[in-house]
Amino acid sequence: MIDLHSHILPGLDDGALDMAETLTLLRIASESGITHMMCTPHIQLGRFDNNLANISNAFEQVTENLESSGIGIKLAFAAEVRICPEIMLLAKQSTLPFIGTWQGKDVLLLELPHSHIPAGTEQLIKWLKNNDIMPMIAHPERNRDILADRKKLQQLTKLDCLFQLTASSICGDFGEDARAIALEMIANEQATIIATDTHNVKRRPPKLKDAKDIVTEQFSEQLAQQLVHDMPWRISADKFSVVS
Numbered sequence: 315m316i317d318l319h320s321h322i323l324p325g326l327d328d329g330a331l332d333m334a335e336t337l338t339l340l341r342i343a344s345e346s347g348i349t350h351m352m353c354t355p356h357i358q359l360g361r362f363d364n365n366l367a368n369i370s371n372a373f374e375q376v377t378e379n380l381e382s383s384g385i386g387i388k389l390a391f392a393a394e395v396r397i398c399p400e401i402m403l404l405a406k407q408s409t410l411p412f413i414g415t416w417q418g419k420d421v422l423l424l425e426l427p428h429s430h431i432p433a434g435t436e437q438l439i440k441w442l443k444n445n446d447i448m449p450m451i452a453h454p455e456r457n458r459d460i461l462a463d464r465k466k467l468q469q470l471t472k473l474d475c476l477f478q479l480t481a482s483s484i485c486g487d488f489g490e491d492a493r494a495i496a497l498e499m500i501a502n503e504q505a506t507i508i509a510t511d512t513h514n515v516k517r518r519p520p521k522l523k524d525a526k527d528i529v530t531e532q533f534s535e536q537l538a539q540q541l542v543h544d545m546p547w548r549i550s551a552d553k554f555s556v557v558s
């Protein structure tokens with residue numbers, strides 16, 4: 315399985331606290347069948363002021379520790395970028411980290427606030443696409459505007475961008491409504507990939523295998539494989555070949 319959303323780099327955001335937790339999460343992920351993991355710390359201006367330089371630095375420290383750990387998992391890095399107007403400036407400066415490519419465009423893992431869909435979201439998504447950047451909306455099933463009104467989701471899907479569901483939503487960890495939306499998006503062929511969005515061992519471990527099993531049971535093994543392996547690999551294969 316290929317996991318394109320995780321917060322395992324230590325000390326950069328609200329994910330892994332230190333290298334010990336990083337390695338524990340990687341061991342759990344590897345033992346569950348995850349072979350490749352994209353490290354995507356938050357970039358949220360004013361809260362998590364990460365950038366390519368400090369993410370790359372933390373990534374190198376993790377790969378050094380990984381080598382001696384005996385954990386068989388391949389890593390690459392990008393970021394999960396919180397929506398804000400400054401994204402346009404970062405795009406122009408070529409300082410946005412991407413999780414891969416899709417149909418000739420760079421794929422940006424784009425996070426909306428959990429509370430709502432901000433005004434200007436549609437315009438920003440259109441601007442990004444016009445500038446050869448394909449947004450992948452992170453965990454739409456957890457957004458409170460979408461939970462309250464499914465029409466908001468339809469407005470986003472009309473923009474023809476990519477969507478990442480979180481594995482633990484499918485497992486029911488974020489409530490029955492988030493689970494129902496996630497399963498509806500899979501049924502309607504609106505979900506591009508499933509990823510763990512793992513943060514820590516206790517509350518948010520990497521549960522991709524559990525989600526895969528549910529999708530296999532409720533839909534098909536082929537669809538489950540598409541969501542946790544084939545599509546993520548098509549998007550990100552080049553990223554892993556660079557670093558491995």
Ligand SMILES: [Fe+2]
Nearest residue numbers: 319321394511
């Ligand atoms: Fe995340």
